[in-house]
Amino acid sequence: MSAPDDQSAYWNSTGTTKTYGHPLHTAWTARLARDAALLDYGCGYGRLAGGLAALGFTDVEGVDVAPEPVARARAEQPAARFAVLTDPPRLERPDGAYDAAFLFAVLTCVPDDAAQRSLVAELHRVLRPGGLLQVSDYLLQADERNQERYRRCEARYGCFGVFETSDGAVCRHHTRERLDELFAAFEPLDERELAVLTMNGRPAVATQLLLARR
Template identity: 80%
Template structure:
């Protein structure tokens, strides 16, 4: 069985109740001019948009595939800009429109190889040459709970790291080799691993990448 391409039903229902907690890295955001044009792709309910605005960034846009999450974002951040993607991953924006972009805990929600490639290619298109991309996501986790569900769902989805959550989502944790391949069109500037809580409140290790568009 292939991983589902469309999980909009989940993100327009159960997904609207989740809390997302991957943190910004101050040293990385400080490298961006406060007047830069920023994109939060897969913004959910607008948490990062609000945090970036509070840090003094004046041109921040959040986009997401789920209308119900965007409705929550607009209610919680009424003075910020949000848009629903009508034809994901396509962004109705000009090439090189943004100076920097954020992709936080989004790849984990896009389990298929081709869907991930298309998403990253679209971000590459809308970032200017040299524009920064900050990624925060999950590599394969070493704990036994995760290792057991990787094994349990590997035959169903044909890939180690793709699994189902108890409340109906299909997610993916990645090998570092895959992330290197996926972001081959970017230059790695920095990286770090850090403890986070997942959207279901479980402890995990996130991998964050600071990339520059080639």
Template identity: 60%
Template structure:
């Protein structure tokens, strides 16, 4: 991935101290065998990987581009395996070798169309047929603060919904139509919306999709 999709400098510095809070839906987890091979892509400091291990999943691996975040994950969560992504989004896993992938608040950190397509294609490659992708991300928000910054940065980045944060990140909020187009090659299993706090502490509505690889 090229800039602004690969924001290693940000995630190794300011981003390394962030707190992430997208919740999981327990009934969706019940669809996944506790022995399943699970990949937490963009795991950050391992919050979700640790949560999954705590719920009895025994084969959880978290991957992230930022060594600072992976170091924090390894110190905090001794159960899951954590690895640094050297050439994102390329994974070292074989085709159809993963049972479930979690992609929580990652697309928002990959602002270009091409970068997002490349990432989802790689996740589909490693998922087995029938394997689950659990996506949690942010669609376009309807509050004035977000609408103003969508408008401010639309010309610069060529996409309405891409914006810069005050501390150096470039992020993206999405339309549902775009998310569904990204997920061509998957069948929709379930969807929901849930309130979250962003990494900078602002309230937002997250969209969660559970899809199955065809």
């Protein structure tokens, strides 16, 4: 499958107007010490990192490819640190630098197979053994609107689940088998489904996974 994996131009322009709603599951964050080193990968405007800081976590870092949302995050969430990824998905951090990482509605924005694998491999590298990874993303949606988008874009992108939004992004919803393949190097601990709103305000079902680095 071939699909764009660098959409930083979108996230620096149209993407700056979006609101993200995938919530933290406090029962999962309660497993972490308040001084744990936490990474919010694909932090956008810092909503999630700010939420972690508000829960009392003292070592929170957010990273993103888009400078404009990161600038907003720095202004609005001073209790967390933020950095722009200059060579994604690579992080300027040693192996095992983090106790936990959060990947919320990021894979949906990285539709290419190889780019997804590289991102997950980098998170595996920077998490310590036993470190936790919390994922929130989308499986294939059952409603006709999404199914029509999957069918319409399948020939172009070679993957059922990749689609174009009306304002210019290319996104992806996943089969469960795809997520299992991506996170095969992690131990599954828990999961849940919940109703959310997409970045364009549409109702959807999100799947959240709690995983541990083997």
